Amino acid sequence: MRKLLQDRVAIVTGAGGGLGRAHALELARHGARLVLNDLGGEQEGSSLQKVAEEIRRAGGEAIVDGGDVRDFARMQAMAGKALARWQRIDILVNNAGILRDKSFAKMDLDDFRLVLDVHVMGAANCTKAVWDTMRAQKHGRIVMTTSSSGLYGNFGQANYGAAKMALVGMMQTLSLEGEKHGIRVNCLAPSAATGMTQGILPEHALAGLRPEKVSPGLVALVGDDAPTRMILLAGAGSYECAHVTMTRGIHADGADAAEQVCRRLDEIRDRRGESVPGSGWEQYQLELSKAGLGMDDAHTQVLAPV
Structure with a gap:
């Protein structure tokens, strides 16, 4: 198999399970070296440690980081780990996220703010932490994880939808600002069965929506020939494109x-x-x-x- 990302250095947030784990394994399969991030992931026996071990057993390279994406200083330190180990950062996958679903009438504004902090400020913190490195090396690939809930709306997800559409706006502008520096920025809108979808979809649908069916689309967004300003929809082995x-x-x-x-x-x-x-x-x-x-x-x- 041709390795599309040989020796590229990638950071994946929320990599301890679900989509993040699938993304990390797919990037590693294509030759990328991984910094895996998830909250508390440096603890012995954590799910993040297990993902890293899985990558190493397959002959890949991976290190872990347990920082909170809401903490900019921790994200700077995470970027520093990648630079200390491999002297460059080629790919950032902003995947970390949470749900606090309720109808807007019943939603606590603290939950609204928390979802925005994790998804939007988390992505901003991680992106800011790698931006100068990518500018200096004249190469970078950044993926924001958006959602159909943001693009099209979804009952009970005003907070999540607002956050996910905000990431589209961030992508639109950063793709313009990064273009002359060789930085390409895209959005991925996954349909996948993860811990966030349990209890929402029937079992037969969940079986067809394995996270592994999304991650090939991610590879297309971070390779040398990646597009920029694309909103790629992916799920169950299907791929579409959304436009504003x-x-x-x-x-x-x-x-x-x-x-x-x-x-x-x-x-x-x-x-x-x-x-x-x-x-x-x-x-x-x-x-x-x-x-x-x-x-x-x-x-x-x-x-x-x-």
Whole structure:
């Protein structure tokens, strides 16, 4: 078998079980060296230690880290472990996550905040910890774990859905900022049977949604030929792509603008001719052009901070 990630150094958070474990094993199978992270994973006999041993028995290399992704200093230390051992960091898989499902009416805001802290700030902390290294080496592959709950909504998951859609926004911007430095950033939206799905799906469906059926898609997002700004959906051996699109819409102005918008909502959401914007600036360009206020190329350049 051709090893697509030979000698690449990868960090996988939430690697003690479920998707994280499957991701780690698949990356190792393709030749990657692994830093495995999970809360408390450095304790003797932990599930994370067992994943590391499984990789080593198969001839791979893996070290463990038990830091909390919410703690930036611990994530910096984790990145330091990778650099001390292998002198580089090529891949970051932001997989760590939790659920606190309840309808919004019954949800405690502390649970809302906790889910955002783990998923969003956890990914931000880990990404920040590796970002300068990836910029300096002119190579990096970062994957955010989003979800259909964020992309399309899911009852009882306002906190989880908000966090998962926030990761799409982070991916969109970081892919732009990382492009000139050789850093490619993507999202993976898995459908998998893990501890987070037990009791939700019937047994026959869970059997078909093994985490191992998602991880080949991850490999495609972190290899040398990886795309950037892709939202890859994966589950049960199937793969799809999601897009955030913009319709052509209408122009409505004047004293009755609100009435026009109310009356023409069907035209506004008509998907014929919709586009996938290259950046948020394209909304401004489209709207100004429809208003007859289009600008020449010299005025459409966005000055990006260094």
